[in-house]
Amino acid sequence: MALLSKEDSEFLKNKFEEELVRKITLVYFGKESSDLVLPTEDSTECRYCEATHQLMEELAGLSENIEANAFDIDDEEAEKYGIRMIPAIVPLVEGEDKGIRYYGIPSGYEFGGMIETIIQLSSGEGSRLSSESLDALSKLSIPISIDVFITPTCPYCPTAVMTAHRMAMASEYVTSNMIEANEFPVLSTQNNVYSVPHITVNGRYAFVGALPEREFVEGVLNAVMDTIRDKD
């Protein structure tokens, strides 16, 4: 049975037709059978792999500008993209990796956020961040990895994920990871995730909340400021 309703599929088909410009590839990583112990940091089974894979295929079926590519977590492609947990999705634009990652199924409020990300990537309009944010990001000289922990029922979370993704679009030093907290309980507990959106940078606590863009960018950079300085 289809995951997306007929009505939503129709709506998305038209929206994609109007707005997609450049080709998007949704690279999916998962595991087909669940009887193996998986090399992930978290649970030993992948409850939502099948659904996530199906969702990517359904999206690909809605536009000529979207294709889905599925790989096993053991495939060397996983290493190429630095994939650490499954299910994972890496959206590519014209084959280019912009540093955006989804860990866990983008359902609930995150689904709309993912559609927006696909459309923005495909539009080729860049990050749409303010010039202040772009300035701040241009000072980065080391890679940073932003983890945004979310739950699908959190209405504030997509705003935080989107801002982190835009930072990744703007700077090649930034990787932005949406992490569905329920699907990775061990990682969430390790990071003391008790409210979402919860943001960490290079594994360090940054802040909680869907802050406005300026404060968000500042909060992310402040969390790793000392390491940035060390490298100067």
Next chain:
Amino acid sequence: MFDFRLTGERIQDNRFDVVIIGGGPAGLSAAIYAGRARLKTLLLEKTATGGQITLTEYIENYPGFEEPILGTTLAEKMEKQAQRFGAKIHYAEVTSVKLKDDEKKIYISDENDNPITSRAVILAMGASPRKLRVSGEEEFTGKGVSYCGPCDAPLFKDKYVIVVGGGDTAIEESLFLTKFARRVSVVHRRNKLRATAILQERAMANPKIDFIFNSVVREIKGDAKVESVIIENLKEGKGKEVKCDGIFIFVGLEPETGLIKNEVECNDNGFVLTNEDMETNVKGVYAVGDIRAKSLRQVVTAVSDGAIAAMSAYKYITSNSPR
């Protein structure tokens, strides 16, 4: 099993007849009515449409839906309905407004220099949870102190949590929390709940929920995260420390008036004052829903406000038409 929510669109033009700030039920209802009146309508929302109904699981008292409807589903239906009548819905945070002139100016986060202009503005920013104002609350916000049930309840699987409050929201969220938490204690300062009777009955019948009446939380303690709270019994005047994993606070609302404090007249509690046509003291500016001074804050009263404001705006615009 899964739910997939879709969101907004981009704006091509920045002159409107009506701009609605806030996409909760009041704002969406105003958008439906303004759209049907063929006013060029823009609704601005900073996070997700639905406002506080997205922070509750089911809506059971909105007439016409005999079975409980998910707050998120009701919001989605209202959003699509507004779009069907031509209202544009755009996701952006409003950073400032100038409302006193005939041409109202609205500045949003992603278009810093060029304001959106409009002939009428409907304020529908709603309200946000009130803080308890006790020691440890701010320090542990996001570290075990929460104001959002749907957001954070799934993170408290098999844990023991305290809920503060005795109104509808506190009881609804306590019931939602029992899906995840192993035990929920409701701390309420009075000797009985204020929540609607049917919610009280359900909470009383739920084996995971217990009640600590005549009591308040005086302090929230912990190290890296919440580990305990000090609960004071008001009758005995004695406090005791209770170990817990988290505390959810639902003790009323504060109006979201940061943007407009100096633009329109508000009451002592900060809620916007309007007449029965939803007009504020500024011409062409209306206030609807939870941001407005009123006695009953429900979806059904919010959508009523929205409809009235849209029609008032329509009359204002057509009778002051420069065309």
